Amino acid sequence: MIHVALVREPIDITRLIGRVASHQIGAIAAFLGTVRDVNEGRPVTGIEYSAYEEMAERELLAIAGEASRHSDVPCAVAIEHRLGELSLGDVSVAIVVSHPHRAAALHGCQYVIEELKVRVPIWKREHYADGTRAWVDNRGTHVTSEVIG
């Protein structure tokens, strides 16, 4: 079972867990990314996520497939990434991986988040308490900074 989606509504974690659950599995590992109120010392008020959607879905599917195949018995993998305007505390990404055994589930989940962070064409613009905003990437670079008009 592999499920990936880019979504504009809040991610339903319980439903995502339901997608990978079955009587054949004994372990579910999950990772959630959430919007934090500070980044590199700057107070953040919100984040705007955008994507090259067709390619992002394709990369997410590829990563889920790779994670699934790390073990003899395939993992079930469900990934949802949110797009649009997110507020503090909102879940931006949810990854849920199940397997008969815990080591494979934990490994698969970690594999997905690490690969997602470097390969999937999703971008974020942080909004700061001082009214500015900036594109920030996963290497910690502030690409541009501008005052909102």
Next chain:
Amino acid sequence: MIHVALVREPIDITRLIGRVASHQIGAIAAFLGTVRDVNEGRPVTGIEYSAYEEMAERELLAIAGEASRHSDVPCAVAIEHRLGELSLGDVSVAIVVSHPHRAAALHGCQYVIEELKVRVPIWKREHYADGTRAWVDNRGTHVTSEVIG
């Protein structure tokens, strides 16, 4: 924030996530153990969990504290383990760990499940499709096997 509990009702994952969520964290790692329909080739129909409750809670608190202190900024850790009669697919344990950064959350979550499996005085008796049952431990030993009267 540290929360540990032994519970006799289904574990509410959403509420557990809510316990570790805040605007200060950016990552939540979770692990769920579920009842699987087979163990070492034998068809399983259910599992009965019991504990030395006072000691199990104390060990869970100790493990949560250790996981929390692995990083400079403490993790928030919530652990619930279910006791009593569980059916196939039921969640037996839920571990949820949050932190500003993902590496600490993932590491904390894995630390808790590995330590829990070796230190916490909880026991399980598997019930099999052929009407027998056996105490099984985390080293894979079937301690005793008996036909239910």
Next chain:
Amino acid sequence: MRVALHLFASYADALGTRSLDVSLPDNAIVRDALEYVRALPGAQSLPPQPLVAVNAEYAPLDRPLKQGDEVALIPPVAGG
């Protein structure tokens, strides 16, 4: 002194009880409580050196006991 002895899971099944109130010499240590258990009917199925907890904490064999201690034999654990 008197101590409370607690048995769980497969050990409770083997010995047919979950709790015993036992009398031990005043200078008794954990090993003495274990020897007491070993002499009980059914104890032959216990492993040579089971884990022991005193007052809900793992304890070594040479730990001194005192009046009122809660001594528990801990079968191999299976949480998760």
Next chain:
Amino acid sequence: MRVALHLFASYADALGTRSLDVSLPDNAIVRDALEYVRALPGAQSLPPQPLVAVNAEYAPLDRPLKQGDEVALIPPVAGG
């Protein structure tokens, strides 16, 4: 040939557009599409060698292009 050029996030901001329909020589490769973008106003803020995708897959600079390809410049990603 004509290809569609897609820009995202900070690159779209820098060039003031998200999509361009461009004409390239028939034997053009990814590098030629990049050179085209570099000559546009605002392109000086792009990195020396941005990642490129062709038809939604990462592609090397020497990949040949064909009529109708979707060429995308991929800014440093930030998912998660």
